[in-house]
Structure formats: structure tokens, C-alpha cells
Amino acid sequence: MGSAFIAYGIVLTILLLCGQSWLAATGRSQEFYDSLIIALWGCVNTFTEHRWGGPWVANDLQHTSMGIIWWAAGLVGIWLSRDRSGRPKRNLIPSIVILLTGWGMSAHPQNLVLSTHVHSIFGYTLMAAGLTRAIEISFVLRDKVAPTMPEDIDSEISSFQYLPPFLLYASGFLFMGATEEQMRMLSDAGVTHVSYILILYSISFLLFLFILMLLHLYSANTSAIGAGKQPVKPGDEERPRTNGHARIPNASDRQAQDAQEFELEGLMSDDEDERPKVNGKAANGVAH
Template sequence: MSRNTHRLLIPFLLAFRTAHAHNHSVLTQEEATAPIDTILWIHIFLQAAVWGILFPIGMVFGMSRSRWHVPLQITGIALTFGGYLLGHTHGGREFLPSPHGAFASILLVPILAQLALGVYLKLHIHEQTLRPLAVRAHGVVGKSYPVLGWTQMMFGMIVFRGYCRGEELGQCLAHYIMGGGFIAYGVILAIMLLVGEMWIRRSGRSPDWWDSWVILLWGIVNTFTEHRGSVWSVKDMQHTILGVLWWCGGVLGVYLSRNNQRTVIPSIIIILTGYAMSDHAQGLKLSTKVHAVFGYTLMLAGVTRLLEVCFVAPSYAPADGVEDDRSDHTLADGTDATHKGRTFRHLPPFLLVASGLLFMSATDEELQYVHEGGMDHVTYILIMFSIAFLLYTHIVFLITLYSTSGRNAPNDGSASRPPMKMDASGAIELTAAGTRQPPSGAWYSRVRTEEPVHVIGNDEEDEGGY
């Protein structure tokens, strides 16, 4: 190697050596309680901004084929490596080995793969052989960034507080996995309501068919993973029977929605789960109150979803420009969609996001810390709902950004955007403004009725994504 190459490698070698030095299996009281230094604070806020804001926006720009996608992702990658170095060179408080540190190294794999794929796609070679596979791989890796970033931020928060070790690991996993599942459910529901109508039609399945399968499979897993040891506690019995409830209800939901029919079974399962959580036995009064509000919020999410299925969402509407439209029962031909109906459809996804955050914040260690700090349950719950408002704002912003950026943006300088259509291969194409009106009575209609339809499709044949 040349002298210049050695100079370039020095920062990385120092980082890995420092990381090894920080990898203590046992911490002294002084190391565990040392103050957080400035470098570590910069690492925390920098990585949260990159993975929570910058990369998701870059992902959306990739989906909409925006020219800002490449510079934004390159900036994010550069800041990620900078944050990685800061996280391994800080002073002050030390931490035990954790999934956060291990996952930080694992994240380098998709980052470098994404970078390599992006450079390869810009070369425009192997057009008929390897390039289509590279386009698809580039898209899959890019779409995984929000999930990877969310997981790493959760690991970081757990390590920062020193939670989820020893006997506390099981209940931590239950809260974070289930709470994250509710948030993911809310995100997917919001996407379907705002930009997913055409995908639902092309799938030939109602939204409730997909819901029921997820509930069925998750219930099977939950049935056999919630009880550990030989003694059955009250919590073990409640969690296990919830798993049985989910797969039994999931079977009925799949059957009732088999012909693309809407069904309220997923809504009823959510309501029953919320009821169980609202009266879940807890050791602290604070924990009991937080779990109760989580249960009520989940019940309300189920009720609003039920009302949306029965009274707000119509059942059929013809769609121009959609090949193989087999959705005979999902969408509606009515023209009576009102502003109230469109606004109402934001309630189920928002309440699912809020309930997920409440459940993730209801671990025994977290609530014990809040209790010892003298905070009451009302203040704590209001803090979680405040975070839920911000998170749902971010979710809707990203969905709206997809509809207004790149090839979905206005091409004539006016406030209106050209509608979009799908070709036979599933690609999204723009049509001239005014050539097609949105289907009347669309079940997912947005709050702003003047906006044309934007849909999600299989558009990997274009080179610009991610």
C-alpha cells in the first residue's frame, strides 16, 4: 500500500481499535454513570436525523425518480460514516456489548451495497442481462432503509437507558416487537388510503384479506412463544390466549374475504386485543394506567376501522387505465364521498401509530424510571401522544412528497399535477393533464379533492430508483 492509502485508513483503524476498547463485558460504577460527552450527543442526533429523516426522504425521491435522490443519499451515506466514527471515539460513559453496536457494523453492508448498485446503474451497461436484476435489488435495499433505521434507533435507545437485559429481555421484546407491529400496520394503512388504491385493485384482494393473513400468522407465532418455564403466570395465559384469538379470527377473516369481500373481522380482533390490554394486570399503578390508555386507543382504532369498512369505504368503482382490474368488491361506484369521510379515514392509521408508541413505552423498566422520577401517568401519556402526532405527520409528509416530487411533480409550473396511469407491465406513467379524471367514489380519497390520483406500481424498469 502507498503512504496515502495508509493515511486514509488511519481514521477507520482508530475507530475499530477504540470500539474494541469500548467493548467491556463488565462496567465499573464510574464508567456506567459517567456523563454523556458532546461527541456522543452529536452521534445520537446526527444518526437520528440521517436515518429518521434524510434517508426516508431520499427513499421517497428514489421512488418518484427525483433528481435530488442521488445527492441526498450520498450526503446521508457520508454523514452515516461520520456518525459511525463519532460513536466509536467518544469519551465519558461506557456501555456493555449490545445489539446496537453489532447492528451498526451490519448496516455497513446494505449501505455499501446500495452505493455500489447506484454506481453500477449510472454506468448503463448490461442493459438486457444484469441491469434489470440490479435495478430490482437497488429498490429492495432502498426500501429497507426506514425499517433498518428504525430498528437501529430502538437498539440505541435501549442501550442508552441500559434496558432489556437479563430477565427483562422477554417483556422488552414483546413490547417493542408488538408496538412496532402496530406502527407498521398504521403506516401501511396510511399508504393504502393515500396512494395505494390501484395496487389494491391489481392485487385482486381486499385490504382485509391481507390483514387477516398477517393476524393469522402472527397469532400462530404468539401462541407458542409467550409462555416460558413450567409455571403459567396470569400474563402468560393472557398473551397465549391472545395468540389463539388472533389465529382463530384470522382464519375466519381469510375465509370471509376470499372473494375480495370486505370484512370486519380484523377490526373486531383489534378491539378485543385492546380490551385485553386495557385490563392487563400490572405491578405499578402507573403501568396499569398506561396499559389501560393503550388498550382504549387500540380499541378506538378497531372501532374506527370497523366504521370505515362498513359506512365510509364504498364497495366498487371502475378504474380507467388499470389492467386486470379484478377488484369486484373492494372499491365503490358511489359519488357521495364527502370531506368528512375522507378525513375520517386518517383515524385508524393514526390511532394505530399512537397505540404502538404507547405499548413500546410501557416496558417495566421504562415505567419504573418514570415512576421514580415523579411523573404522573397523564403527563407521560400526553408526551407519547405528542410524539405520535409528530410521527404521523412525518409519515403523511413522506407519502405526500412521493405524490408531488420527481416525475409526479407539476411539469408546467402550475399548481396541478398530471394524472398517472399504469401500463401492462405495472409501470407508473404520466399522462397529459386533463386526460383522465380520478375514479369517482374512490375508497381511499384524499382530503384535498383537487389532487389527481397517484399510485404505486412495479416501476423497477426505470433506472433512477434508489
């Protein structure tokens, strides 16, 4: 399940940076697909979290109840993914599902103190992911209707919009690193929950950076090919100037400068070759 949160964060990052045109072409909002996946996932969890034929335990009840709320809320999210006019509309249902899931995980009963702390931070991180996404839709995007045409897409990305995907990355790593075997091994080794959680957050930052770099590389090459230009190379971009400093030439400037110097050298060599001939003619004329 932890890998699912990471995959969800990667998908949100792709949609944020490169997928808005695709979403506009589909004529549906992002929450439609989120709610659909949540509903399907909830149906699976409702019938697979308990070993049928055996006794019910506390964890089985919690996991099964989470599955029920997922498919119930997912159906509501699908219904609210369009407004009364039939236009794609964003909604807060996936955010609420993520927040409630985080709250449930933060109160998940554990046998070890270390495991309790890690699960608590995992739950709080997941709650923060749901809360920040709700804030993004309600206040950053101002609850606008989802764009249906490429020209309606707002290319400006707020810094706040990077928070929900990253928190999903961190939630996934925290959940994957909170298995009973890992917790027992770390507890026996004397590792505190603070250092362990910070390491998991560090891994989340590195993965987030890697995904951002890949998406930037994809966007740069795709836009260059679409414009009929060669892909941008690392040394070809113009470096930004700061106040009081001259502009540092890029590769294109250096090539143009080299071509000009080559032409000037050719002209100078031609002039030097012609001078003896002119002097010779002048000398002959004087002699006559």
C-alpha cells in the same frame, strides 16, 4: 409488539393514500392481507409467549389466549375476504381482533399504578382503532365491494379514514413506552401518567405528519413524472386565492412575465436605433 402496531399504521396510511391501485391490481381486498398477517402472528404468539417447562403465570395465559384468537379470527377474515361471487370483499374481522386485543390490554394486570394507567389508555386507544376502522368500512365506505379496476377507485378520502392509522401509531408508542423498567423509572421521578401519555401522543402526531409529508411528496413527483412533466417544486404551485385578494403569481407566471418584458425591451431598443436613420434620411431629402 408496539413497533408492529406502528408499522401496521404506516402500512394502512400507505394503502389509504397511495396503494389503492396496487390493491385493485392484486384482485384481493385489504382485509385478506390483514387477516393473513394476523393469523401468522397468532400462530407465532401461541407457542412463544410462554416459557415452556416453567410454570404458567397470568400474563402467559393472556398472551397465549390472544395468540389463539388471532389465528382463529385471521382464518375467518381470510375466508370472508371474498363474496359469494368471488369478488374481493372487505370485512370487519381485523377490526374485531384489534378491538379485542385492546380490551385485553386495558385489563392487563400491572404492579405499578402508573403502569396500570398507561396500559389502560393503550388498550382504549387500540379499541378505538378497531372501532373506527369498523365504522369506516360499514358507514364511511358503505360496505362496498373492493375495487378491482383502477377506474373503480374512489379518489376522495374522508377525514374519518385518517383516524384508524393514527390511533395505531399512538397505540404503538404507548405500548413501547410501557415497559416495566420505564414505568419504574418514571414512577420514581414523580412523572404522572397524564403528562407521559400526552408526550407519547405528541410523538405519534409528529410521526403521522412525517409519513403524510413523505407520501405527499411521493405522490406529487410520481404523478408529475407519469404525466411527462417536471416534478413540482415548492415555489411552483399556484397559491389559493381568498375573496377580495388578487391571485399571487407562481414561478411560471413570473418567468412568462420576465420573457415578455425582455421582448418589449428589445423592440423598444430597435425602435430607438432606427429613429436616427429615419430622421437622417428625411433631413437629406429636405436638403435636396
